Amino acid sequence: MRPDQEFASRPEPPSLEEINPVTHERPDTDALVRERLRANADDVDALFVLAALRLRDGDVGGGLSVLERVLRIDPRYPGAWIFKAKLHGLLGDREAAESARQSAEAHEP
């Protein structure tokens, strides 16, 4: 399931104003990601963070899938190749991790 499809099937998230009506403090990251992806399913910043949220929730494979989407949209997204190497490493795929590290050397700003 693509991230945008997943969020499209969920209840309407609160707006940023509803999350932080007065304080303008940092909004909840999950809610911010949902809102950004609802507005633009190809929002590469939101997708990058979504990959991290998947990892936080223990879904390494799901994180990797989202990250691969990030890199299809923007192969030079800062830090994405190194993050990909980490996720491959967590899954025990050393060869893929090393390949991602080499891609990082070629693509990082």
Place this chain on the structure above:
Amino acid sequence: MSPPIAPGEPVFTADTVKLKVCMAGEAAVGKTSLIRRYVLDEYDDRYVATLGTKVSKKSLIATDPLTSKLVEVHTILWDVMGTRTLRELLKEAYYHGAQGILAVADLTREETLGELDAWARSIRAVAGDVPTYVVVNKADLEADRAVKESEIDAFCHARGWPWSYTSAKTGRGVEDGFRHLVDVLLNVRADSLK
């Protein structure tokens, strides 16, 4: 201090130096605003939480302490999210190859100074013992000051971190803060190449 140069990371030529500098600090201390002021000389009072990774570049001319000649420094500024959980998950992605840290505290929130220890640990776990320069931001809000200057000084002195005040809003100290860090990094580089 060990050299901050990881194999394959910095690109040095005869007259250019490329430096990767990572911002550090809690959410809403003004990391993004400082970069915006430094790179674009702009300020926007609205708070927009950073999502993902933002990279900005600024070039400046400095004197290379190794040769005493002018050198063009390309500073690559990595702005990151101030969320602690994600900082740990993304630390390799953010800090791989970092050569310096600009650590940001908020003059009006005392806890943001102490939290810099955790940020520095996280960065150094990935990038090694890279130089850190602290800026205490929001200096325009002196009336709301929450931490004494002596406390800032003691905190930074104990860690060997030089520091100064900045205000992204007024521009006070911003250029000098970044410039100071670049000078420190050039000195460390020169020491490592001697």
